[in-house]
Amino acid sequence: MSDAGMSDAEDILATAAGWRAAGETVALATVVETWGSSPRPAGSRLAVSASGKLAGSVSGGCIEGAVADAARQTMQSGTPQLLDFGISDERAWEVGLACGGKLKVFVEKLS
Amino acid sequence: MTPEVLAALQAARAAKRPVALLTRLSDGAQRLWPDMDLPGPLAEAARTALRDDAAQNASLEGEAWFVHPHNPPLRLIVVGAVHIAQALVPMAQTVGFAVTVVDPRRAWATADRFPGITLIHEWTDDAMAALAPDSRTAVVTLTHDPKLDDPALDVALKSEAFYVGALGSRRTHAKRLARLTEAGHGEAAMARIHAPVGLNIEAVTAPEIALSILAEVVAARRGAALATRAVPAQAAAAA
Structure with a gap:
Protein backbone atom coordinates (compact mmCIF):
# COMPACT_ATOMS: atom_id res chain seq x y z
CA MET A 1 0.00 0.00 0.00
CA SER A 2 1.30 3.46 -0.78
CA ASP A 3 1.68 5.86 2.07
CA ALA A 4 -0.22 9.07 2.34
CA GLY A 5 2.59 10.68 4.32
CA MET A 6 4.64 11.57 1.30
CA SER A 7 1.98 11.70 -1.39
CA ASP A 8 0.07 14.37 0.47
CA ALA A 9 2.62 17.09 0.13
CA GLU A 10 -0.27 19.47 0.57
CA ASP A 11 -1.42 19.46 4.16
CA ILE A 12 -5.15 19.13 3.61
CA LEU A 13 -5.83 18.92 7.33
CA ALA A 14 -4.08 22.25 7.89
CA THR A 15 -6.06 23.80 5.05
CA ALA A 16 -9.33 22.51 6.53
CA ALA A 17 -8.35 23.70 10.01
CA GLY A 18 -7.59 27.13 8.54
CA TRP A 19 -11.04 27.37 6.98
CA ARG A 20 -12.63 26.25 10.24
CA ALA A 21 -10.63 28.84 12.22
CA ALA A 22 -11.87 31.49 9.78
CA GLY A 23 -15.43 30.61 10.76
CA GLU A 24 -16.38 28.32 7.87
CA THR A 25 -18.36 25.11 8.22
CA VAL A 26 -16.04 22.33 7.05
CA ALA A 27 -16.24 18.60 6.38
CA LEU A 28 -13.36 16.24 5.81
CA ALA A 29 -13.50 13.13 3.62
CA THR A 30 -10.82 10.43 4.00
CA VAL A 31 -10.21 7.31 1.91
CA VAL A 32 -10.27 4.48 4.47
CA GLU A 33 -10.10 1.38 2.31
CA THR A 34 -9.34 0.59 -1.34
CA TRP A 35 -9.47 -2.45 -3.59
CA GLY A 36 -8.19 -2.82 -7.12
CA SER A 37 -6.98 0.11 -9.15
CA SER A 38 -8.08 3.00 -6.96
CA PRO A 39 -5.99 6.03 -7.83
CA ARG A 40 -5.53 7.42 -4.32
CA PRO A 41 -4.26 5.45 -1.31
CA ALA A 42 -6.00 5.08 2.04
CA GLY A 43 -5.45 8.24 4.04
CA SER A 44 -5.99 10.59 1.08
CA ARG A 45 -8.19 13.53 2.03
CA LEU A 46 -10.66 15.94 0.48
CA ALA A 47 -11.73 18.98 2.48
CA VAL A 48 -14.99 20.71 1.61
CA SER A 49 -16.34 24.00 2.97
CA ALA A 50 -19.93 25.19 3.10
CA SER A 51 -18.98 28.08 0.81
CA GLY A 52 -17.83 25.60 -1.82
CA LYS A 53 -14.06 25.48 -1.32
CA LEU A 54 -12.37 22.17 -2.16
CA ALA A 55 -8.85 20.97 -1.29
CA GLY A 56 -7.19 17.63 -1.95
CA SER A 57 -8.75 14.56 -3.50
CA VAL A 58 -10.06 11.08 -2.73
CA SER A 59 -9.98 9.75 -6.30
CA GLY A 60 -8.80 10.75 -9.73
CA GLY A 61 -11.87 12.96 -9.84
CA CYS A 62 -14.59 10.45 -10.58
CA ILE A 63 -16.30 10.47 -7.16
CA GLU A 64 -15.37 13.93 -5.89
CA GLY A 65 -18.80 15.32 -6.77
CA ALA A 66 -20.67 12.61 -4.87
CA VAL A 67 -18.33 12.93 -1.90
CA ALA A 68 -18.78 16.71 -1.83
CA ASP A 69 -22.59 16.20 -1.80
CA ALA A 70 -22.28 13.80 1.14
CA ALA A 71 -19.95 16.29 2.85
CA ARG A 72 -22.62 18.99 2.64
CA GLN A 73 -25.16 16.61 4.24
CA THR A 74 -22.70 15.86 7.05
CA MET A 75 -22.05 19.59 7.57
CA GLN A 76 -25.79 20.07 8.19
CA SER A 77 -26.50 16.92 10.21
CA GLY A 78 -23.19 16.65 12.05
CA THR A 79 -23.42 12.88 11.52
CA PRO A 80 -20.43 11.13 9.95
CA GLN A 81 -20.97 8.87 6.93
CA LEU A 82 -19.15 5.89 5.51
CA LEU A 83 -19.50 5.93 1.72
CA ASP A 84 -18.93 2.80 -0.33
CA PHE A 85 -17.99 3.23 -3.98
CA GLY A 86 -17.55 0.30 -6.30
CA ILE A 87 -18.78 -1.31 -9.45
CA SER A 88 -21.43 -3.25 -7.53
CA ASP A 89 -22.79 -0.01 -6.14
CA GLU A 90 -25.60 1.59 -8.15
CA ARG A 91 -24.62 5.07 -7.13
CA ALA A 92 -21.09 4.42 -8.31
CA TRP A 93 -22.47 3.52 -11.72
CA GLU A 94 -24.20 6.87 -11.74
CA VAL A 95 -21.15 8.86 -10.75
CA GLY A 96 -18.97 6.64 -12.91
CA LEU A 97 -16.03 5.07 -11.14
CA ALA A 98 -14.16 4.83 -14.42
CA CYS A 99 -10.99 3.56 -12.78
CA GLY A 100 -12.73 0.25 -12.03
CA GLY A 101 -11.57 0.23 -8.42
CA LYS A 102 -13.56 0.15 -5.20
CA LEU A 103 -13.12 2.34 -2.19
CA LYS A 104 -14.66 3.44 1.07
CA VAL A 105 -14.64 7.08 2.11
CA PHE A 106 -15.32 8.34 5.63
CA VAL A 107 -16.91 11.79 5.86
CA GLU A 108 -16.88 13.80 9.09
CA LYS A 109 -17.61 17.35 10.15
CA LEU A 110 -14.95 19.50 11.80
CA SER A 111 -16.96 20.47 14.87
CA MET B 1 -13.50 15.56 14.45
CA THR B 2 -13.62 17.49 17.70
CA PRO B 3 -11.64 20.72 18.17
CA GLU B 4 -9.59 18.92 20.86
CA VAL B 5 -8.54 16.10 18.52
CA LEU B 6 -7.80 18.53 15.69
CA ALA B 7 -5.68 20.75 17.96
CA ALA B 8 -3.74 17.79 19.36
CA LEU B 9 -3.14 16.42 15.88
CA GLN B 10 -1.96 19.81 14.60
CA ALA B 11 0.30 20.27 17.63
CA ALA B 12 1.96 16.88 17.04
CA ARG B 13 2.54 17.74 13.40
CA ALA B 14 3.94 21.17 14.25
CA ALA B 15 6.37 19.46 16.66
CA LYS B 16 7.26 16.96 13.90
CA ARG B 17 6.18 14.14 16.21
CA PRO B 18 4.76 10.93 14.67
CA VAL B 19 1.13 10.42 15.65
CA ALA B 20 -1.63 8.08 14.49
CA LEU B 21 -5.28 9.16 14.26
CA LEU B 22 -7.71 6.30 14.91
CA THR B 23 -11.35 6.64 13.83
CA ARG B 24 -14.20 4.28 14.69
CA LEU B 25 -16.10 4.11 11.43
CA SER B 26 -19.52 3.40 12.97
CA ASP B 27 -19.75 6.73 14.80
CA GLY B 28 -16.60 8.76 14.12
CA ALA B 29 -15.16 8.47 17.64
CA GLN B 30 -11.43 9.29 17.51
CA ARG B 31 -8.26 8.54 19.44
CA LEU B 32 -4.63 9.62 19.04
CA TRP B 33 -1.66 7.33 19.61
CA PRO B 34 0.75 7.43 21.40
CA ASP B 35 -0.97 10.38 23.13
CA MET B 36 -3.68 8.14 24.56
CA ASP B 37 -3.63 4.65 26.05
CA LEU B 38 -5.33 2.28 23.64
CA PRO B 39 -6.41 -1.37 23.81
CA GLY B 40 -3.66 -3.72 22.55
CA PRO B 41 -4.92 -4.39 19.00
CA LEU B 42 -5.41 -0.68 18.27
CA ALA B 43 -2.05 0.33 19.73
CA GLU B 44 -0.40 -2.41 17.66
CA ALA B 45 -2.13 -1.21 14.47
CA ALA B 46 -1.06 2.37 15.23
CA ARG B 47 2.55 1.29 15.77
CA THR B 48 2.52 -0.64 12.47
CA ALA B 49 0.90 2.24 10.58
CA LEU B 50 3.58 4.70 11.74
CA ARG B 51 6.43 2.25 11.15
CA ASP B 52 5.30 1.38 7.60
CA ASP B 53 3.92 4.85 6.90
CA ALA B 54 0.78 3.12 5.62
CA ALA B 55 -2.82 3.38 6.79
CA GLN B 56 -4.29 0.29 8.49
CA ASN B 57 -7.75 -1.13 9.03
CA ALA B 58 -8.18 -2.60 12.50
CA SER B 59 -11.07 -4.14 14.34
CA LEU B 60 -11.86 -4.15 18.05
CA GLU B 61 -14.88 -5.88 19.58
CA GLY B 62 -16.56 -6.14 16.19
CA GLU B 63 -16.07 -2.45 15.40
CA ALA B 64 -14.02 -1.29 12.37
CA TRP B 65 -11.35 1.36 13.02
CA PHE B 66 -9.34 3.34 10.48
CA VAL B 67 -5.75 3.92 11.57
CA HIS B 68 -4.20 6.92 9.83
CA PRO B 69 -0.46 7.57 10.34
CA HIS B 70 0.81 11.15 10.41
CA ASN B 71 4.58 10.99 10.18
CA PRO B 72 6.74 14.09 9.99
CA PRO B 73 7.74 14.94 6.41
CA LEU B 74 10.66 13.16 4.78
Whole structure:
Protein backbone atom coordinates (compact mmCIF):
# COMPACT_ATOMS: atom_id res chain seq x y z
CA MET A 1 0.00 0.00 0.00
CA SER A 2 1.30 3.46 -0.78
CA ASP A 3 1.68 5.86 2.07
CA ALA A 4 -0.22 9.07 2.34
CA GLY A 5 2.59 10.68 4.32
CA MET A 6 4.64 11.57 1.30
CA SER A 7 1.98 11.70 -1.39
CA ASP A 8 0.07 14.37 0.47
CA ALA A 9 2.62 17.09 0.13
CA GLU A 10 -0.27 19.47 0.57
CA ASP A 11 -1.42 19.46 4.16
CA ILE A 12 -5.15 19.13 3.61
CA LEU A 13 -5.83 18.92 7.33
CA ALA A 14 -4.08 22.25 7.89
CA THR A 15 -6.06 23.80 5.05
CA ALA A 16 -9.33 22.51 6.53
CA ALA A 17 -8.35 23.70 10.01
CA GLY A 18 -7.59 27.13 8.54
CA TRP A 19 -11.04 27.37 6.98
CA ARG A 20 -12.63 26.25 10.24
CA ALA A 21 -10.63 28.84 12.22
CA ALA A 22 -11.87 31.49 9.78
CA GLY A 23 -15.43 30.61 10.76
CA GLU A 24 -16.38 28.32 7.87
CA THR A 25 -18.36 25.11 8.22
CA VAL A 26 -16.04 22.33 7.05
CA ALA A 27 -16.24 18.60 6.38
CA LEU A 28 -13.36 16.24 5.81
CA ALA A 29 -13.50 13.13 3.62
CA THR A 30 -10.82 10.43 4.00
CA VAL A 31 -10.21 7.31 1.91
CA VAL A 32 -10.27 4.48 4.47
CA GLU A 33 -10.10 1.38 2.31
CA THR A 34 -9.34 0.59 -1.34
CA TRP A 35 -9.47 -2.45 -3.59
CA GLY A 36 -8.19 -2.82 -7.12
CA SER A 37 -6.98 0.11 -9.15
CA SER A 38 -8.08 3.00 -6.96
CA PRO A 39 -5.99 6.03 -7.83
CA ARG A 40 -5.53 7.42 -4.32
CA PRO A 41 -4.26 5.45 -1.31
CA ALA A 42 -6.00 5.08 2.04
CA GLY A 43 -5.45 8.24 4.04
CA SER A 44 -5.99 10.59 1.08
CA ARG A 45 -8.19 13.53 2.03
CA LEU A 46 -10.66 15.94 0.48
CA ALA A 47 -11.73 18.98 2.48
CA VAL A 48 -14.99 20.71 1.61
CA SER A 49 -16.34 24.00 2.97
CA ALA A 50 -19.93 25.19 3.10
CA SER A 51 -18.98 28.08 0.81
CA GLY A 52 -17.83 25.60 -1.82
CA LYS A 53 -14.06 25.48 -1.32
CA LEU A 54 -12.37 22.17 -2.16
CA ALA A 55 -8.85 20.97 -1.29
CA GLY A 56 -7.19 17.63 -1.95
CA SER A 57 -8.75 14.56 -3.50
CA VAL A 58 -10.06 11.08 -2.73
CA SER A 59 -9.98 9.75 -6.30
CA GLY A 60 -8.80 10.75 -9.73
CA GLY A 61 -11.87 12.96 -9.84
CA CYS A 62 -14.59 10.45 -10.58
CA ILE A 63 -16.30 10.47 -7.16
CA GLU A 64 -15.37 13.93 -5.89
CA GLY A 65 -18.80 15.32 -6.77
CA ALA A 66 -20.67 12.61 -4.87
CA VAL A 67 -18.33 12.93 -1.90
CA ALA A 68 -18.78 16.71 -1.83
CA ASP A 69 -22.59 16.20 -1.80
CA ALA A 70 -22.28 13.80 1.14
CA ALA A 71 -19.95 16.29 2.85
CA ARG A 72 -22.62 18.99 2.64
CA GLN A 73 -25.16 16.61 4.24
CA THR A 74 -22.70 15.86 7.05
CA MET A 75 -22.05 19.59 7.57
CA GLN A 76 -25.79 20.07 8.19
CA SER A 77 -26.50 16.92 10.21
CA GLY A 78 -23.19 16.65 12.05
CA THR A 79 -23.42 12.88 11.52
CA PRO A 80 -20.43 11.13 9.95
CA GLN A 81 -20.97 8.87 6.93
CA LEU A 82 -19.15 5.89 5.51
CA LEU A 83 -19.50 5.93 1.72
CA ASP A 84 -18.93 2.80 -0.33
CA PHE A 85 -17.99 3.23 -3.98
CA GLY A 86 -17.55 0.30 -6.30
CA ILE A 87 -18.78 -1.31 -9.45
CA SER A 88 -21.43 -3.25 -7.53
CA ASP A 89 -22.79 -0.01 -6.14
CA GLU A 90 -25.60 1.59 -8.15
CA ARG A 91 -24.62 5.07 -7.13
CA ALA A 92 -21.09 4.42 -8.31
CA TRP A 93 -22.47 3.52 -11.72
CA GLU A 94 -24.20 6.87 -11.74
CA VAL A 95 -21.15 8.86 -10.75
CA GLY A 96 -18.97 6.64 -12.91
CA LEU A 97 -16.03 5.07 -11.14
CA ALA A 98 -14.16 4.83 -14.42
CA CYS A 99 -10.99 3.56 -12.78
CA GLY A 100 -12.73 0.25 -12.03
CA GLY A 101 -11.57 0.23 -8.42
CA LYS A 102 -13.56 0.15 -5.20
CA LEU A 103 -13.12 2.34 -2.19
CA LYS A 104 -14.66 3.44 1.07
CA VAL A 105 -14.64 7.08 2.11
CA PHE A 106 -15.32 8.34 5.63
CA VAL A 107 -16.91 11.79 5.86
CA GLU A 108 -16.88 13.80 9.09
CA LYS A 109 -17.61 17.35 10.15
CA LEU A 110 -14.95 19.50 11.80
CA SER A 111 -16.96 20.47 14.87
CA MET B 1 -13.50 15.56 14.45
CA THR B 2 -13.62 17.49 17.70
CA PRO B 3 -11.64 20.72 18.17
CA GLU B 4 -9.59 18.92 20.86
CA VAL B 5 -8.54 16.10 18.52
CA LEU B 6 -7.80 18.53 15.69
CA ALA B 7 -5.68 20.75 17.96
CA ALA B 8 -3.74 17.79 19.36
CA LEU B 9 -3.14 16.42 15.88
CA GLN B 10 -1.96 19.81 14.60
CA ALA B 11 0.30 20.27 17.63
CA ALA B 12 1.96 16.88 17.04
CA ARG B 13 2.54 17.74 13.40
CA ALA B 14 3.94 21.17 14.25
CA ALA B 15 6.37 19.46 16.66
CA LYS B 16 7.26 16.96 13.90
CA ARG B 17 6.18 14.14 16.21
CA PRO B 18 4.76 10.93 14.67
CA VAL B 19 1.13 10.42 15.65
CA ALA B 20 -1.63 8.08 14.49
CA LEU B 21 -5.28 9.16 14.26
CA LEU B 22 -7.71 6.30 14.91
CA THR B 23 -11.35 6.64 13.83
CA ARG B 24 -14.20 4.28 14.69
CA LEU B 25 -16.10 4.11 11.43
CA SER B 26 -19.52 3.40 12.97
CA ASP B 27 -19.75 6.73 14.80
CA GLY B 28 -16.60 8.76 14.12
CA ALA B 29 -15.16 8.47 17.64
CA GLN B 30 -11.43 9.29 17.51
CA ARG B 31 -8.26 8.54 19.44
CA LEU B 32 -4.63 9.62 19.04
CA TRP B 33 -1.66 7.33 19.61
CA PRO B 34 0.75 7.43 21.40
CA ASP B 35 -0.97 10.38 23.13
CA MET B 36 -3.68 8.14 24.56
CA ASP B 37 -3.63 4.65 26.05
CA LEU B 38 -5.33 2.28 23.64
CA PRO B 39 -6.41 -1.37 23.81
CA GLY B 40 -3.66 -3.72 22.55
CA PRO B 41 -4.92 -4.39 19.00
CA LEU B 42 -5.41 -0.68 18.27
CA ALA B 43 -2.05 0.33 19.73
CA GLU B 44 -0.40 -2.41 17.66
CA ALA B 45 -2.13 -1.21 14.47
CA ALA B 46 -1.06 2.37 15.23
CA ARG B 47 2.55 1.29 15.77
CA THR B 48 2.52 -0.64 12.47
CA ALA B 49 0.90 2.24 10.58
CA LEU B 50 3.58 4.70 11.74
CA ARG B 51 6.43 2.25 11.15
CA ASP B 52 5.30 1.38 7.60
CA ASP B 53 3.92 4.85 6.90
CA ALA B 54 0.78 3.12 5.62
CA ALA B 55 -2.82 3.38 6.79
CA GLN B 56 -4.29 0.29 8.49
CA ASN B 57 -7.75 -1.13 9.03
CA ALA B 58 -8.18 -2.60 12.50
CA SER B 59 -11.07 -4.14 14.34
CA LEU B 60 -11.86 -4.15 18.05
CA GLU B 61 -14.88 -5.88 19.58
CA GLY B 62 -16.56 -6.14 16.19
CA GLU B 63 -16.07 -2.45 15.40
CA ALA B 64 -14.02 -1.29 12.37
CA TRP B 65 -11.35 1.36 13.02
CA PHE B 66 -9.34 3.34 10.48
CA VAL B 67 -5.75 3.92 11.57
CA HIS B 68 -4.20 6.92 9.83
CA PRO B 69 -0.46 7.57 10.34
CA HIS B 70 0.81 11.15 10.41
CA ASN B 71 4.58 10.99 10.18
CA PRO B 72 6.74 14.09 9.99
CA PRO B 73 7.74 14.94 6.41
CA LEU B 74 10.66 13.16 4.78
CA ARG B 75 13.80 15.28 4.90
CA LEU B 76 16.13 16.28 2.11
CA ILE B 77 19.56 17.63 3.03
CA VAL B 78 21.19 19.48 0.14
CA VAL B 79 24.92 20.07 0.56
CA GLY B 80 25.95 22.95 -1.67
CA ALA B 81 23.91 26.11 -2.17
CA VAL B 82 24.62 25.98 -5.90
CA HIS B 83 22.53 26.76 -8.98
CA ILE B 84 21.14 23.19 -9.19
CA ALA B 85 20.14 23.44 -5.52
CA GLN B 86 18.09 26.54 -6.30
CA ALA B 87 16.05 24.43 -8.74
CA LEU B 88 16.00 21.31 -6.57
CA VAL B 89 14.85 22.91 -3.32
CA PRO B 90 11.42 24.21 -4.45
CA MET B 91 10.74 21.03 -6.45
CA ALA B 92 11.50 18.89 -3.40
CA GLN B 93 9.19 21.03 -1.28
CA THR B 94 6.39 20.50 -3.79
CA VAL B 95 6.91 16.74 -3.49
CA GLY B 96 6.59 17.07 0.30
CA PHE B 97 10.15 17.13 1.63
CA ALA B 98 11.33 19.29 4.49
CA VAL B 99 14.50 20.75 2.94
CA THR B 100 17.70 21.97 4.58
CA VAL B 101 20.61 23.49 2.67
CA VAL B 102 24.13 23.18 4.04
CA ASP B 103 26.96 25.36 2.75
CA PRO B 104 29.64 27.17 4.78
CA ARG B 105 30.17 29.56 1.87
CA ARG B 106 27.93 32.40 2.93
CA ALA B 107 28.05 34.04 -0.48
CA TRP B 108 26.12 31.07 -1.86
CA ALA B 109 23.85 30.11 0.99
CA THR B 110 21.84 33.30 1.21
CA ALA B 111 18.19 33.94 1.98
CA ASP B 112 17.99 35.78 -1.35
CA ARG B 113 18.89 32.62 -3.24
CA PHE B 114 16.88 30.30 -0.96
CA PRO B 115 13.90 32.26 0.38
CA GLY B 116 12.29 30.68 3.43
CA ILE B 117 14.68 27.70 3.52
CA THR B 118 16.66 26.55 6.54
CA LEU B 119 20.30 27.38 5.72
CA ILE B 120 23.19 25.98 7.74
CA HIS B 121 26.59 27.65 7.43
CA GLU B 122 28.58 25.24 9.57
CA TRP B 123 31.34 23.12 8.05
CA THR B 124 29.62 20.19 6.35
CA ASP B 125 30.70 17.43 8.77
CA ASP B 126 29.50 19.39 11.82
CA ALA B 127 26.29 20.37 10.04
CA MET B 128 25.56 16.79 8.98
CA ALA B 129 26.33 15.40 12.43
CA ALA B 130 23.89 17.89 13.95
CA LEU B 131 21.21 17.09 11.36
CA ALA B 132 21.64 13.35 12.10
CA PRO B 133 20.19 11.81 8.90
CA ASP B 134 17.82 8.91 9.61
CA SER B 135 15.93 6.38 7.50
CA ARG B 136 13.49 9.11 6.42
CA THR B 137 16.27 11.38 5.13
CA ALA B 138 17.81 11.81 1.67
CA VAL B 139 21.22 13.47 1.28
CA VAL B 140 22.46 15.04 -1.95
CA THR B 141 25.92 16.61 -2.28
CA LEU B 142 26.25 19.22 -5.02
CA THR B 143 29.29 21.36 -4.19
CA HIS B 144 31.68 19.58 -6.59
CA ASP B 145 34.35 20.34 -3.98
CA PRO B 146 35.80 17.34 -2.13
CA LYS B 147 36.58 19.50 0.91
CA LEU B 148 32.84 20.10 1.32
CA ASP B 149 31.26 17.00 -0.23
CA ASP B 150 33.47 14.30 1.28
CA PRO B 151 32.89 15.10 4.97
CA ALA B 152 29.13 15.23 4.30
CA LEU B 153 29.22 11.88 2.48
CA ASP B 154 31.26 10.41 5.32
CA VAL B 155 28.46 11.23 7.79
CA ALA B 156 25.72 10.22 5.32
CA LEU B 157 27.27 6.79 4.72
CA LYS B 158 27.46 6.13 8.46
CA SER B 159 23.75 6.98 8.76
CA GLU B 160 20.58 5.17 7.69
CA ALA B 161 19.74 7.80 5.05
CA PHE B 162 17.50 6.13 2.47
CA TYR B 163 19.21 7.97 -0.37
CA VAL B 164 22.72 9.33 -0.79
CA GLY B 165 23.55 11.05 -4.08
CA ALA B 166 26.65 12.92 -5.21
CA LEU B 167 27.05 15.26 -8.16
CA GLY B 168 30.07 14.65 -10.38
CA SER B 169 31.15 12.72 -13.44
CA ARG B 170 32.09 9.04 -13.42
CA ARG B 171 35.74 10.09 -13.34
CA THR B 172 35.15 12.44 -10.41
CA HIS B 173 33.22 9.70 -8.64
CA ALA B 174 36.02 7.15 -9.12
CA LYS B 175 38.44 9.55 -7.41
CA ARG B 176 35.87 10.17 -4.68
CA LEU B 177 35.53 6.44 -4.06
CA ALA B 178 39.29 6.15 -3.73
CA ARG B 179 39.28 8.90 -1.08
CA LEU B 180 36.34 7.37 0.78
CA THR B 181 38.10 4.00 0.74
CA GLU B 182 41.10 5.67 2.32
CA ALA B 183 38.74 7.13 4.92
CA GLY B 184 37.73 3.59 5.82
CA HIS B 185 34.47 3.08 3.92
CA GLY B 186 33.83 -0.38 2.53
CA GLU B 187 32.35 -1.38 -0.79
CA ALA B 188 28.84 -1.88 0.61
CA ALA B 189 28.75 1.65 2.00
CA MET B 190 30.06 3.19 -1.17
CA ALA B 191 27.62 1.25 -3.34
CA ARG B 192 24.91 3.29 -1.61
CA ILE B 193 26.09 6.47 -3.33
CA HIS B 194 24.04 7.34 -6.38
CA ALA B 195 26.62 8.88 -8.70
CA PRO B 196 26.57 10.47 -11.13
CA VAL B 197 23.53 11.72 -9.26
CA GLY B 198 20.02 11.44 -10.73
CA LEU B 199 18.20 9.25 -13.21
CA ASN B 200 19.71 9.32 -16.67
CA ILE B 201 17.26 11.47 -18.58
CA GLU B 202 20.03 13.32 -20.46
CA ALA B 203 19.35 16.36 -18.31
CA VAL B 204 21.18 19.52 -19.35
CA THR B 205 19.80 22.56 -17.53
CA ALA B 206 19.81 23.05 -13.75
CA PRO B 207 16.05 22.40 -13.42
CA GLU B 208 16.36 19.27 -15.58
CA ILE B 209 19.18 17.96 -13.40
CA ALA B 210 17.12 18.79 -10.31
CA LEU B 211 14.22 16.84 -11.79
CA SER B 212 16.43 13.82 -12.46
CA ILE B 213 17.76 13.92 -8.89
CA LEU B 214 14.32 14.23 -7.34
CA ALA B 215 12.96 11.43 -9.54
CA GLU B 216 15.75 9.16 -8.32
CA VAL B 217 15.11 10.10 -4.68
CA VAL B 218 11.43 9.19 -5.11
CA ALA B 219 12.37 5.95 -6.89
CA ALA B 220 14.61 5.02 -3.95
CA ARG B 221 11.88 5.90 -1.48
CA ARG B 222 9.32 3.77 -3.32
CA GLY B 223 11.66 0.87 -4.02
CA ALA B 224 11.45 1.29 -7.79
CA ALA B 225 13.86 -0.72 -9.92
CA LEU B 226 15.08 2.52 -11.53
CA ALA B 227 16.82 3.45 -8.28
CA THR B 228 18.99 0.32 -8.32
CA ARG B 229 22.43 0.78 -9.83
CA ALA B 230 25.09 -1.64 -10.81
CA VAL B 231 28.37 -0.87 -9.08
CA PRO B 232 30.39 0.86 -11.83
CA ALA B 233 33.59 -0.76 -13.01
CA GLN B 234 35.58 2.24 -11.76
CA ALA B 235 34.23 1.69 -8.28
CA ALA B 236 35.25 -1.93 -8.32
CA ALA B 237 38.71 -0.95 -9.59
CA ALA B 238 39.08 1.82 -7.02
CA ALA B 239 37.91 -0.36 -4.14
